[in-house]
Amino acid sequence: MSTPANLAFFSSRMSDRAILSYSDSEALAALPHARRRVNANAYIIREGEPPRSTCALLISGLAFRQKLTADGARQIISVHLPGELLDLQHLFLNIADHSVQTLTEAVIADIARDDLESLMLERPAIARAFWVDSLIEASIFREWVLSVGRRDARARIAHILCELAVRMRGAGLIGDSENFVLPMTQEQLGDATGLTSVHVNRTIKALAAEGLIKHSGRSIMIANWKALSQIGDFNPLYLHLDQVSPRFAVPMDTLFVSPDAS
Template sequence: MTSASDIHSKTVLVRKLESIATFSDEERQAILSLPSQTRVLKPGQDIVRDGDTPSQCCLILDGWAYRYKVLGEGRRQIFSFHIAGDIPDLQSLHLHTMDHTLATVTEATVAFIPHQSMRELTMRYPSVGAVLWRDTLVDAAIFREWMIGIGRKSAFGRIAHLFCEMYLKLESVGLASDHRCPLPMTQVDIGDALGLSNVHVNRVLQELRGKGLITLRSNTLVIHAWDEMIQASEFDPTYLHFEQRAAG
């Protein structure tokens, strides 16, 4: 639990938003000055539930989270995985009733920011509001890309695509490099995200390993053959809408 003047927690937010936009110093400062309350949560713990009407949103500072909805007979669909810098329930700012649940994958440190403060920020700095809007639009673009996978790609292509996506998301905020990244979700989680059974996820993982494309051990993914992976999964990063920056 930290005080409202804790600036460090929002640097991860600035870093994330700067992967899809640019800010002036004043805008950056306004984001860093947002009030927030930090908390550490256990793995597998719900943060906001389907049906809730939250009055704050949740910034991930460390660890992983995911969004899901449960159906009858134990079926579950996972919509997204989230990492440090993400605000996975930013949509609750304008959709007052949650239509799904947000939960932790790993132990996670999260900062809660009051909706009221977010609204004041977007009113005072409409250009920051536009970036937050943009962030929710990228979120939607990722949903569309997942729809393509679940609807029209093989299990092999789907899993390879997810791995490429997660690697690039982590790399874009400095949490991965050299085609190596953390990947803490279970095979059941991967299946529920991609519309597959855990058994079939396991089969495909063996296949990916057998072909020498990846290593996946102790929650660490290494992609050995990036080009083959993006080709096999028809991966094109356009949909992530990263801000283009001069290389260097």
């Protein structure tokens, strides 16, 4: 496998999950891998297929997990940002129980499963970091189940906007009070929230009419973070930000405030 660049950014992200020694961090950064560029909507993993010999690490772009019903209806169950492993479960499971696709054009680093497994077995701190990362991902899944099962349409849309804004900021994709490009079409947003694209469109327009967000196409400005997070019943507890970046030590209601917000 070629190694056109190291994985220092991935090592840094994992060091937010657990205390890693210098040699642990270096071992993660030096993982052999092959990079490939993939188009938007490309399949990284297909449900029902056996795992590949490599695990996919998202270098750039965005991806999502999905499940399909027998009649083809889609439920998007998570969105993934750069620095996240897309199929760590395939280190130990023999079959893919869901599919993973890219939302945007993306760059993937394929890392040999054997190399990852050896690293986890030989270095307990790295194994702990991966375990914590998986637990946080499971926490996000639980929150999405709650949204689809118990929140109304307005709260579902407000909640997912809040989550994506916080997570994209944590990944360094947006600033404190900037517009961010919503990485989903209205159809995809509907598939993530259990709503039709028409209902999504109406809800976004209503939130904009109330002065909570500003939007143009996929560009979103959260104009009133406090009100939007209250409507969305958004409590960042489930993101476990205390185990991510120190930047989240600041109060949440100061993270996304537009210059002209009231």
